[in-house]
Amino acid sequence: MKNIALAERTAAFDVNAVRRQFPILARMVRGKPLAYLDNGASAQRPAAVIDAVDDYERHHHANIHRGVHTLSQEATALYENARDRLVEFINARSRHEVIFVRGTTEAVNLVAQSYARPILEPGDEILITHLEHHANIVPWQVVCEQTGAKLVVAPIDSRGEVHVDAVVSLMGPRTRLFACAHVSNALGTVLPIRRLIGAAKARSIVTLIDGAQAVAHMPVDVQDLGCDFYAFSGHKMYGPTGIGVLYGREQLLERMPPWQTGGEMILAVTFAKTTYNGLPNKFEAGTPNISGAIGLGAAVGFLQGLDRGAAERHESALLDYATAALGKIPETRIVGTAADKASLVSFVVAGVHPHDLGTILDEDGIAVRTGHHCAMPVMEFFKLPATARASFAIYNTFEEIDRLAAGVERARRLFA
C-alpha cells in the first residue's frame, strides 16, 4: 500500500522542472554530474534569485533610506518590498517584526544581548536542548557569563528526540527564556515546538526558535506557532548568504535596546543625546546587505511559486528512500532516528571515518557534509567524533541517493 501511495505522490512533483531552475545543478564535479546533498549547510540558488540580485546590481544599486535620487528610491523600494515578502512568508503581524540580519547566528546573538542581557539576574535560567547548533548554545553561554544566569540543558533520547515532559520539567520559576531548534541540523529531528512554545507561554517564558533548518522545508507561521522570536538564514532557503531574518513580537522588540549602533538606526543625534529610530530600522544599523535582502525576497517568491505540499512530500519520500538505502549497507548506522524527521540523514560506517567517506564520495561528484556539524554536544551524546550527513532539498533525486549508497558501499569495502 505504502509503495503505491509513494509512487502516486512523487509522480505529482516534477523534480526535473525544479532542477532546471538551478543552473549549478548542470555542472560536473570531478568528471561526474554534481549530486549536491549538503543542503543543510547551504542550499543552491534558483535563477530567480540569481537574476534578482543581478538586476539590482546592474540597474538599481544605491544606498537605501537616504537619497532623494532615483536609484536610492528604487533600491529602497526593492529592499522594503523584500521585507514585505518575508512578512507574508512567515505571517508576521507587520513589517515592524521582521529584522534583516546576517543570518541565524546574528539573530540569536541579537536576542541574547538585546533582550536577555538587560533582564537577566544572577540565578535566572535560560533553557535550551541538547541537540542545538553551536549558534544556539554559545550566545546563551556568553550572556550567562555576563549576567550570572545559568544555562539549563534539556536531554534528548537515543533516537535524538526531545520529550516535551522532560523539557517542561525544567521550566522553573527562574526560567526567563527557552530557546530550541525547529529542526536539528545534526540529526534531522523535528522538535515538537508547538507544544514546547505552549508550555513556555503558560509559564510566561519567552521563546526563541532557531528555524535555520526548517523554513525551506515546511511552512512556518509565527503567529500560529506563538513563539516570541524566530530566526532563520537566507542561504538555507535558496537565498543568498549573509542575509537572514529575526522575527520578534513587536511588544518585545519595542522594549529592546538597539543591538548595534550607528547610521540608519537613529532619528536624531546631538552630542548630548540620540533618539533611536523605530522598528525595524532600530536593529539595522549601518548600510545593510541590500542585494542579499532582495535575493532573499526572490527566494520567498520562488518557494511560494512551488506546490509546497508536493515539495514536502517529495523531500519526505527522499528521506524514506535514503533511510532504506543506507540501512541496507552492512556496518552502516543511521544516527538520529526520531519519528518526525526533516529530509536529512546523519550516518556512520564502521571502520570508515566520515572524513575519508567525504573524500571518496566527492570523487564521485557527491557532496555531503562530514564532521561534527557545529553540534559537538550531540556528537558527544552519541559518543561519535563525527558523522557523514546527506541533507536533501526539493531538487534532489532518487538516482542521486542510489549513487550515494553505491559510494558508501565502495568506501566500506575499501577500508574493510
Add this chain to the structure above:
Amino acid sequence: MPPALNARAGCSLKFAMELNELYRDVILDHNRRPRNFGGLEPADASVEGFNPMCGDRLTLRLKLDDDKISDIRFEGQGCAISTASASLMTEAVKGRTRADALRLFDRVHRLLTDDAAPPAEELGKLAALSGVREFPARVKCASLCWHTLSAALRTTHPQALPAVTTEE
C-alpha cells in the same frame, strides 16, 4: 589498484588514480593496524593535537634519552589519513634526535604541500603520503601529528602547552 576502486564503472580515470594515490596500501594498512598506538607511562612529554575542522584528536607521548626520541606512542581518534600519518611518523622518528625529527617534519611538510618537492626516496614509507597534496582539504589530516610532535620537541615543558591545533 585496490579492486574496490578499480571496479567503478564510468569513473574518470584521472580522479580514480588520484584517489588511489591517496589511499595507498601502506596508508590503508597503517589505518587498520596503527603502530605505536596506545599510552606510554611515564612519558617525558605528552601533547594533545586537535583539528577543530573535523574533530580529529590525538595525544602524543614520548620518552627522551638525552636528545634522542627513545620511545613514542600515540592515541586518539581520526580519519585514515591522520591515523596512518601518525603511525608512520612514530615509526620514522623513533631513535632520531630532536633536530633530525624536526628536519624530517620539514621534508614531510614539503611533500604534502609542494608539487616541486624533491624525490621522496629518503623519506622511506612516509613517501606514501605524497598523494595527499592532490587533496588540499586533507593536508591538515596528515600534518596534525607532525605539528603535535613539533610542539612537543620545541619546548622544554610541553606538559604546560595548550592543545596544538591545525588552525593558525
